[in-house]
Amino acid sequence: MEIINAFALIINYIIIPGLTYGCQLALGALGVTIIYTVLRFSNFAHGELMSFGAMTSILITWIISYFGISISPLPTVILALPISILITISYCLLIDKYCFQYHRKKNSKNVISLIVSIGVMFFTSGLIRVLIGPNDRTINDGERFIISARKFKEITGLTEGISLKLSQSITIIVSIIAVVLLFWFLNKTKTGKSMRAYSDNKDLALLSGIKTENVIFYTWLITGTLACIAGTLYGLDKSYKPFTYLQLVLPIFAAAIVGGIGNPIGAIIGGFVISFSELLITFSYNKFLSYLIPINFLPEGSLQLLSTDYKIAISFIILVLVLILKPTGIYKGKLL
């Protein structure tokens, strides 16, 4: 019984949140990786693009709710998502047209596009604050739990409860759908293959008659979609706070690099590596051990490797370690 309790504790505090957070990071890292492979620069604006997507989702949710439409018990934001995806894509295409295109046409060095992306990041975060303000917003208007901890305890008779939030299951399901569609698109459709061909060997792709403009259009289409979904899911799971997305850039890049930048499967794996490391290192093992060893042997203190305040440092440490020890990442990616 004690062991089962210990497992329930781990599932509740590490597995479920880790999977959810990992999905959000994986979707973000996929967006970064796709821009990197096709357009050859690190897009630091991706975090803010996610924030932009989440913001449009909220604005549209407000409009939808104003008309009294809801799909309870699911949150209304699901209904808003398709429209906000379109808006985010349009925003990405506008940015490309007015910021990145110029340097692409001039054949500037990739690092210049990277710097442009930092500018886009600041601009976007400013735009978001003008449009929706810096305050904390909750989007989740649906049912909160699928299984609440109390109900779980009543059913199983365990001391530890496992709770599964609706937002968590939505995150996981939507992420799976998005990733499956993405891989289908890249591997099975003519357009997806032409994108891979373009990123593999640009000159040969041009010789084969693949058009740069089309590839770039579809790249932003995918990036905008992924950013909007990832941002909205993150906002749905936690709450929407414009500031937090700036801090998401680091774990997202860490995920993309750990997995091997330029490799979509790597980006997904990297997302989970980062999310689980963050949780495992900041988890307090005190209660977990109390189920497994006699109470007299239990060390004092919370048995936390690092305080949760240092969460952001973990992805940074992983990033540095990977860059030193295995710069190509888990799946052989391109060197930065």
Place this chain on the structure above:
Amino acid sequence: MLLDVREIICGYENTIIVDGCNFSVKKGDIACIVGPNGAGKSTAMKAIFGLIPIKSGQVIFNNEDITSLNPQERVIKGMSFVPQNNNIFQEMSVEENLEMGAFIHQSSMKENLKNVYNLFPILNEKKSQIAGELSGGQRQQLAVGRALMTNPVLLMLDEPSAGVSPIVMKDLFTKLKAISKMGTSILVVEQNAKQALEISNLGFVLQNGKNKYSDTGKALLQNPEVRVSFLGG
């Protein structure tokens, strides 16, 4: 005349590399451009395909002046080019490589794919393998196969034998002959002048960016001057 290149002058920045060259290829020809290192062979071919701008001169293809067209537009007109390096999509499967070759000729893709597989049976065998894992000779076959997927009238190859073994080279030249028999004209730049001239019915010897000799392959092989200066006796 299928391809008529008139007095082209081109180069990079301020250096002129190709200085007034003429080439002409008829339908069904295998023509090869040979010459010592730095003679401007590859540059001339890239200029014909539109990869580098021409300072003066004309490129006439199928009785049409294509001097101002970009490479993609020339592909649509029926030219196809196999670069010397990076001529396959390394991370994609063999079949995907060929599909990408057919990007602008989607309608006749199935038929072209069948033709390429008939010509290079090894590609059919390895069609789901990642192209980067192929051997040097197989890569070269794939590169040629990819270029053939557009169903070209003129296939241009830049040093196809560079870096492959003599056996593979011989095999490749046999395939080129078969391709020309199927009705595609071939223009090839070659370092291995002797073997290339043997399969060609037209040869152009370049030196310092100028035409030195232009004759049939056989005549060039027998020409004592050419033998001494370019074919090693």
